[in-house]
Amino acid sequence: MDTSAYVQAVVEQTDTFADWVDGKDATAPVPTCPKWTLADLVDHVGSTQRMVAMLVGEQLSEPDSAFARYVPAPADSSQWRAWLRDGAAAAGRAFAEVSDDTPVWDPSGAAAGVPFWSRRLFGEACVHRADAAVALALPYELAPQLAVEATEDWLATMTSRGYWENRPDFADALRGNGQTLHFHATDASGEWVARREPDEVALERTHAEADVVVSGPATDLLLVISRRRPLAASSLDVQGDRAMFDLWIEHMNWVTDA
Numbered sequence: 001m002d003t004s005a006y007v008q009a010v011v012e013q014t015d016t017f018a019d020w021v022d023g024k025d026a027t028a029p030v031p032t033c034p035k036w037t038l039a040d041l042v043d044h045v046g047s048t049q050r051m052v053a054m055l056v057g058e059q060l061s062e063p064d065s066a067f068a069r070y071v072p073a074p075a076d077s078s079q080w081r082a083w084l085r086d087g088a089a090a091a092g093r094a095f096a097e098v099s100d101d102t103p104v105w106d107p108s109g110a111a112a113g114v115p116f117w118s119r120r121l122f123g124e125a126c127v128h129r130a131d132a133a134v135a136l137a138l139p140y141e142l143a144p145q146l147a148v149e150a151t152e153d154w155l156a157t158m159t160s161r162g163y164w165e166n167r168p169d170f171a172d173a174l175r176g177n178g179q180t181l182h183f184h185a186t187d188a189s190g191e192w193v194a195r196r197e198p199d200e201v202a203l204e205r206t207h208a209e210a211d212v213v214v215s216g217p218a219t220d221l222l223l224v225i226s227r228r229r230p231l232a233a234s235s236l237d238v239q240g241d242r243a244m245f246d247l248w249i250e251h252m253n254w255v256t257d258a
Contacts, residue, residue: 001149006118007095009146010049013125014088017045020132022081030135032228038135042080043073045128049087052117057094061105091121107162123153130228140223147218148190152205154226155183155192158252159201170251174201179241181248182210183225185218194248212240225252 001009026039033041047070054066074083095118098104104113106120126142127150133140142150157163164171176196183192184207193210195202214221216236223229224236227249231238238245 003118006122017129018081018084046087053090053094108160126150144188144218147222148188151222159203180210182213184215
């Protein structure tokens with residue numbers, strides 16, 4: 001997917017999310033984000049999209065001014081649908097005004113800028129819609145190839161230099177000397193091998209033998225590795241070093257308690 005496709009998917013995923021949460025109980029717990037209520041989830045999704053719209057639209061070289069202009073979600077849940085859609089639309093307008101090589105700050109450590117943020121917002125929208133589905137007891141569906149793209153975002157984000165440097169608990173737990181995990185979507189084109197090294201987790205888009213192989217439907221793969229669905233409730237097959245996979249899942253946590 002290119003930047004415009006990611007942004008269009010962000011709008012579509014946010015539309016569905018907005019329809020689901022509008023008018024619902026703001027205090028409802030979100031089991032997949034243990035310290036969050038539905039209000040917290042809505043606030044996170046909408047405010048993140050607005051901050052990214054500022055970063056991209058204003059071509060910022062550091063994030064402080066965007067963070068300082070944080071816009072909270074309305075307290076009245078009957079206003080959530082409009083507020084969420086406005087945020088997604090603002091992001092869409094911001095991306096439409098730049099090109100992929102426009103310099104924009106991002107936390108990955110790779111200076112990926114505009115493409116990074118378009119994919120990151122897409123991954124966020126997919127995973128947090130899954131949070132809403134659990135909180136509201138709704139079925140969650142995602143086209144397999146979209147699930148592959150969201151899995152790519154999750155794995156690339158979690159193995160980025162920025163994540164390694166800013167999450168010492170992750171770095172300490174996942175240091176290794178070449179141990180490998182292979183993730184394989186069986187209903188769409190998507191395979192990744194993560195290799196644990198002393199100073200990084202290296203991610204390759206390939207098919208290879210590994211110490212542990214996790215395979216199954218792309219949506220299950222996304223939801224299990226993002227800790228939105230228990231392995232036991234999925235159709236994934238795990239072959240090899242199950243303890244290594246359990247360790248991986250334990251430390252796949254972008255937002256504290258999420």
